[in-house]
Amino acid sequence: MKILEKSPALLPSWLRALTGGRKSPSAQDLAAQEPRHLTRLLPQVFDHRLLGKYRRICGFAADGTLPMTWPQVAAGPLHVAMFTDPAFPVPAMGIVHVRNRIEQLQSIADTEAVELTTWLARCETVDQGTQVQVVTEATVAGELRWRSELTALVRGKSKTKKEKSPQSAQVESPSLRSVMVHVPVDMGRRYARVAGDWNPIHQYAWTAKAFGFPRAIAHGMWLLGRVLAESGDDLPSYPRVCEVHFRRPVLLPSTVALRTFAQPHGGIGFALLSRDGQTRHLYGSVQAL
Amino acid sequence: MSPHRSERPLHADRAPKPLEVTPITPPPLTQRWRRAADFPAEGAKANRYTLPRSLESTSPVGYRTRVPLTRAEAAQALQLLSMTRPTGFAPSQLPVTEQELFEEASLGILSSRQSTNFRGHRQVSFGPEDSARIGHLLRSLRHLEAPVLDNAAYTHVILARPYRTPFTMLLTLAGHKPGLSLGSVPWRIYRKRFHYEDDIPSIGYLQHLHIGILADVSERATVLASGGHRRAQSLMAPFCGVGREANRPVAHALEELCGLTLAERHLGWRVGLVVQVGQALPGEEIDLETGTCRKIAANLMAFRSERIMPGVNAEEKAPPQYQTRQDMDVSEDLTLMAGRAAYNAFAHWTGVDRELSKKLLLLERIDVLTPGGKERLRGVRQQLNHVTDRLIADLPLWADLPTGKAFSRNAEKGRKAFALVGQRIYIGGLSRPEVEQAGLDWLMAVRAMGAAASRGTLVAELMGTVDLPADCDLLGGCCLMAGPVNQNDIGKQFYEVEDLLAQAYPGRTPTSLLVWTLKAKTMTDPIGNEEQLLNAARQGALVDLRVGPHEAVRLAQGGALQPMRKRDGKLNAERAFADVGNFAASPDGREILGNSGSAWPRAWAEKAVWPVSGSKG
Structure with missing residues (x-):
């Protein structure tokens, strides 16, 4: 286990990522059950300026507590360092965020010192490629306050023919909120300056093209942050869990529609749709635990 | 601290006359229809009769529908149309x-x-x-x-x-003499820009x-x-x-x-x-x-302007329900209430008593469903069309041609905007000499006229929601316009046309100021009319309101x-x-x-x- 006093520098990690070649997981990687690449960042109070920028970029109101997505953003440099580690089973470049589960057990004041721990929990071959699951935990004075399971995919050649998802993605329940969100062309770079995620698929059209995207795509975590910031007053109280599925990338620039709606058993559901409502970019829910 | 009341008591004849709920009778079941607009089918082109897919707007308005009011609720609403000023x-x-x-x-x-x-x-x-x-x-x-x-x-x-709008830009080119326009147009622009003329x-x-x-x-x-x-x-x-x-x-x-x-x-x-x-x-x-x-x-x-009367002025490509007349009318009682609200408002804002208010406010009512009303409406339309023809014919070619005749096309479009359609049409105005004789400031009276017209039309809009059946979007609406008056004014200033109110008020030197049409119908205008005001991608410069x-x-x-x-x-x-x-x-x-x-x-x-x-x- 690595124990760090401060967040790792991003530049060396990204240089490693750029110079790192193609790799694929070994049988040992795929079979491993125990946590690997375990890293702990010793307790620290987050940089208020950076946190302010994050709140602003996503639209979170400054209410004295950490936004639900922030600990994961703060753990970003740890994740980048993990993904770019030569021993990490998949290449960092082109890795795509497909799913996330965030449990927020209790609020964390933005003045509290938070310890972050992260590890690779699983690496498996799936139909679309190789999938990894990274767990992150945030504790305050030894008490677990927040936990996340991030699932990311490195695309490979799919063995089965991809089934087209149903086109009509409109949510039929009446909206709690329905609002258009403009995602500017430089959103990826603006978010990267705050979150440190300089993955080329988010930066420019020409950098994204190298990984098979027609244009740069928005960060999934920014989209989720934007959704949660917009839904702030409707979220269930603590402890709560957010589950999100990232389905289709949001190309930059674009305007997407955010809809939230009440779930039958409490909490809210959300979906980010294309402007014409025909494509679902992400969907998920926030429920009381 | 004790509340301070102003000393001026409200004179009895200045008190607003209460308004009464006057619902509009819905048509027979066979004649009730709603807009029922849907999203365009996949691959089909959107038009003014389909629903827009999305709305990106910071306005608090959005695309709305009317909410049915009970008679008791409507009575509460009508209090808002006959309030007196607070005394403290x-x-x-x-x-x-x-x-x-x-x-x-x-x-x-x-x-x-x-x-x-x-x-x-x-x-x-x-x-x-x-x-x-x-x-x-x-x-x-x-x-x-x-x-x-x-x-x-x-x-x-x-x-x-x-x-100042694109329409007023067009007006800069109105009424110039051929040959002199090269000089008189820039002079007009200068006077408009720097002297607010x-x-x-x-x-x-x-x-x-x-x-x-x-x-x-x-x-x-x-x-x-x-x-x-x-x-x-x-x-x-x-x-x-x-x-x-x-x-x-x-x-x-x-x-x-x-x-x-x-x-x-x-x-x-x-x-x-x-x-x-x-x-x-x-x-x-x-x-x-x-x-x-x-x-x-x-x-x-x-509430928004309702321009279309089913079966009267819908365009050919409109869905069938816009092409069929409905047996409905704006009742005499409702027309009376709308007028009462207008007089209340004029008296309220000018401070004159109701009787003087009724004398000063010049309202010509055209009952379109009567033979006389039809004849009168035809006369008004002819006059406005005549002015439009003259305006287009006289536009300086040196300005119109280089813009691809944009100005004359804009003037042509005006004909549609000035469409006077409704069961009851009001032309409202004032006589400047009479207003000044009554000791009122002319421009203040013009403001009170605006308030009076909008309050009068609001009565019709509110009554159009009373006991609203589920199979109707509304029972009554209105359209308040200055366009016909402006067009008439072009005629008055440049082509020796008489004021729209001259026939109704001979010898009183009237100045018409607004026109409003009251319509009884069950289906709101196509949402495309609304979209022009909300969707920047749809109509460009029209989006402003x-x-x-x-x-x-x-x-x-x-x-x-x-x-x-x-x-x-x-x-x-x-x-x-x-x-x-x-x-x-x-x-x-x-x-x-x-x-x-x-x-x-x-x-x-x-x-x-x-x-x-x-x-x-």
């Missing part, structure tokens, strides 16, 4: 929240009936301490039409500018008509947004006509408080109206139930002027009174993306805008 304000007990102020602005400046494409009003709102200072300034004004009140909880200062007088009156409408709307907005607990005292006489001349220094001081820049002054922005708002005195609250209040408010968000709060309202806080609902990079996406849920949807209930909006963060919305002050204003 009680000291404010509760702070004003941002949400209340947003809702008030949404019913007021952000949705006040204005001409398309005219962003002519801005509002700066001041808290109690500033209101006290403004109160001192206001007391030094001459030609005040009502007393300045103590204890104002807040004060809105409304800035207005002359009416208008091509025709009725364009100059538009600014004042709009201020009058906004003044009337603001009184209701205050009451509705506060559930009847607050009242508004609107003052506009010192800021127009002779009042403006006499009060330049004070008006200038108010404009400075509003942060008016030199560049804005050069564009003609000036203070046009001041609205003091305060806690209603005991006995002067308006009795409204909260639920009713919100239903009325949501309806006010939904539905402004966002950050564009039109500033709040004076901590010595600075903050745009309303622009904070931490976030702009308003809330639709006012969204809790009523009157949003347009497809027949199977699918929503227009972005239409119902997203509430402003509660922590910001529930915050007091200003601390409560105990000082007198």
Whole structure:
């Protein structure tokens, strides 16, 4: 286990990522059950300026507590360092965020010192490629306050023919909120300056093209942050869990529609749709635990 | 501190005449139909009769539907159309929240009936301490039409500018002599730009008509947004006509408080109206139930011009239900109430008694369903078409040809905009000599005329929601226009055409100012008409009317002027009174993306805008 006093520098990690070649997981990687690449960042109070920028970029109101997505953003440099580690089973470049589960057990004041721990929990071959699951935990004075399971995919050649998802993605329940969100062309770079995620698929059209995207795509975590910031007053109280599925990338620039709606058993559901409502970019829910 | 009441008692013949609920009878079941617009089918092109897929707007309005009112609820709503001025304000007990102020602005400046494409009003709102200072300034004004009140909880200062749109650009080219136009057009442009002169007088009156409408709307907005607990005292006489001349220094001081820049002054922005708002005195609250209040408010968000009469003026490509006539009429009783509301408003804003109000307000009523009405309407249309023909024929070719005849095409389009369709049509105006003889300022009377017309039409709109059957969108609507009057004015100024009211009021030198049409029908206009005002991608320059709060309202806080609902990079996406849920949807209930909006963060919305002050204003 690595124990760090401060967040790792991003530049060396990204240089490693750029110079790192193609790799694929070994049988040992795929079979491993125990946590690997375990890293702990010793307790620290987050940089208020950076946190302010994050709140602003996503639209979170400054209410004295950490936004639900922030600990994961703060753990970003740890994740980048993990993904770019030569021993990490998949290449960092082109890795795509497909799913996330965030449990927020209790609020964390933005003045509290938070310890972050992260590890690779699983690496498996799936139909679309190789999938990894990274767990992150945030504790305050030894008490677990927040936990996340991030699932990311490195695309490979799919063995089965991809089934087209149903086109009509409109949510039929009446909206709690329905609002258009403009995602500017430089959103990826603006978010990267705050979150440190300089993955080329988010930066420019020409950098994204190298990984098979027609244009740069928005960060999934920014989209989720934007959704949660917009839904702030409707979220269930603590402890709560957010589950999100990232389905289709949001190309930059674009305007997407955010809809939230009440779930039958409490909490809210959300979906980010294309402007014409025909494509679902992400969907998920926030429920009381 | 005891509440201070103004000393002026309300003379009995100046008291507004109460309005009565006069519902519109729905047509037989076989003739009831709704808009029932749907999203375009996959691969099909969207048009004005299909629902837009999405709405991206900072305006509080959105695409709305009317909310049915019971007769009891309508009776509560009608109180708002015959209010007297408050005699004083009680000291404010509760702070004003941002949400209340947003809702008030949404019913007021952000949705006040204005001409398309005219962003002519801005509002700066001041808290109690500033209101006290403004109160001192206001007391030094001459030609005040009502007393300045103590204890104002807040004060809105409304800035207005002359009416300038692409239509007025076209007017620059009207009425020039061939051969001389190369010189006379630039001279006209110079006079318009630097001396605020208008091509025709009725364009100059538009600014004042709009201020009058906004003044009337603001009184209701205050009451509705506060559930009847607050009242508004609107003052506009010192800021127009002779009042403006006499009060330049004070008006200038108010404009400075509003942060008016030199560049804005050069564009003609000036203070046009001041609205003091305060806690209603005991006995002067308006009795409204909260639920009713919100239903009325949501309806006010939904009302918009209804231009189409099924079976009369729908275009060929319109769906069949727009092509079929409905056996409906705007009843005599309702027409009477609409007129009564107009006289109430004119008396209210000018301070004259009702009898004089009825004498001064010149209203020609055309009952279209009668043979005489048909004949009269034909005459009006012929006159307006004649003016349009002359206007197009006389446009200087040196300006029209290089623009691909854009000006003549624009003038041609006007014919459609001036369509006079409805069961009852009113042409409203004033006689300047008679107004001045009555001791009234002409421009102040023009403002009162705007208020009167909008209040009259509002009666028809409200009654169009009473006992509204589920198979109807509405039972009555209206369209308030200045276009026909402007067209007539072009004729008056350049082609020796007589005023629209000349036949009805011979020998009284009338000046027509507004036209409104009352329509009984069950189906609202296509949503494409609304979309022109809300969707920038659809109509480009036409999109102007539905402004966002950050564009039109500033709040004076901590010595600075903050745009309303622009904070931490976030702009308003809330639709006012969204809790009523009157949003347009497809027949199977699918929503227009972005239409119902997203509430402003509660922590910001529930915050007091200003601390409560105990000082007198």
